[in-house]
Amino acid sequence: MSVFQHASFYTTVAQLRQLPAPDSVEIAFAGRSNAGKSSAINSLTNRSRLAFVSKTPGRTQNLNFFHLNGGFLVDLPGYGYAKVPPEVRQHWEWLLSTYLQTRESLYGMVLIMDVRHPLTPLDRQMLDWFSPTGKPVHILLTKSDKLSRQQAQKTLSHVRALLQDAYAQCSVQLFSSLTREGVEEAATLLGTWLEKKTSPVHTQC
Template identity: 65%
Template sequence: MLHFQSATFYTSINDAQDLPPCSGIEEVAFAGRSNAGKSSVINTLTHRNRLAFVSKTPGRTQQINFFKLDTGQFLVDLPGYGYAKVPYSIHQHWEKLLSSYLQTRKSLKGLILIMDIRHPLKSSDIQMLEWFAPSGRAIHILLTKADKLSKQQANITLKEVSLYLKRSACSQCSVQLFSSLSAIGVEEARFVINKWFTNN
C-alpha cells in the first residue's frame, strides 16, 4: 500500500505550459466544487492537517497543486469550481486550465471527484464528468460530509447517485460515502487510489 502520509508539497502551477513533464510518473487528481471539502479530503487521506489549504472562503485553491509521494507519484489538487463569487475572468481561466489538464494529461491515472452529499450532481459536477469521461480514465466520486446526514439518508443519496451514473455516459464511475470528520470511507478511498497506481 502507498504511504499517503509521505505526501509533501512539490509545486504549484497556474498555466498548462508550466505542468511538470510527463515522464512516466503517474498522478491522481482531485476535483470538486469550491465548497465540497476537497482540501479536507486530501488532508484526511494523507494524515496531514494542512497539506492542502483549508479555507472558510471557497475558491481559494486557484492553482494546480502537486503533492509528491515517496513512491515518486503525485496527488494533484485542482482548482475548485462552481463558486459564483470569483470574477468571471478567473472562471474562464480555471475552466481552460482544468479542461486542458483533464483532457490531455498523459500521466493522469484517474480523477477523484468530490461532491457534498447534501448537494450532489450540480450542473458543474455533471460538466466535469462530461469533460473527463470521454478520456476513458477511472473516476471515483466521494460523497463528502456523510456525517451531516443520517446513515439511512446517506445511503439513499448514495444509491441515487449510483443510479444516475449507471444511466449516464459515466458508467465506468464508482462512488462511495466519505467523511473527513468521522473517517467514514477513508480506507476505501485509499484502496481505490492505491489500486489505480499499482495497476499498470
C-alpha cells in the same frame, strides 16, 4: 502503509509549461468549491494542513502537485464559485480543461461532491466533459456525517443508480473527514491507481 502516508508539497502550476515531466502517475482531485476537497485530501494523507482548508471558497487558483509514494496527487481549482472575477475564472477553466483532457500521465480523477447536494448540473457537466478521455472517475460523497446513516445510504444508492444509467464506469462511496468514514476504502482504491505504471485500458465513464 498507505501510499498517501508521506505526501509532501511538490509544486504549484499556474501555466502548462510549468507542469512536471509526465513520467509519474497522477491523480486529479476536482469538485465544486466548498464540497470538502481540501479536507478530503488532508484526511487521505493524514495531514491536517497539507491542502489548505479555507473559509473562502475558490482559494485554490492553480494546480497544486503533492508528491506521493508512486506518483502525484493534483489538487485542482474548485469550480462553480460565482464570486471569482471573470478573468480569473476563465484562466482556471482553461488550465483545468487543458490539463484534464490532454495530460498523458493523468490516470484518473477523484470527483468530490457534498452528499447533501450530489450530481449538481456542474458535476454532471464535469462528468460529461471528462468522459471522452476514457479515464476512471471515483466519486467521494463527502460530509456523510451531516446525514443520518439511513439518509446517507439512501443517497449513496440513489447516486449509484444514476451513475449506472449514465456513467456506468464511475465508482462512488460515502466519505467523511470528520468521522473518517471511507478514508481507508478510498486510499486503498487510489493506491491501486498509483500502481499503474503504464496507461490503463480506458473505457468511457
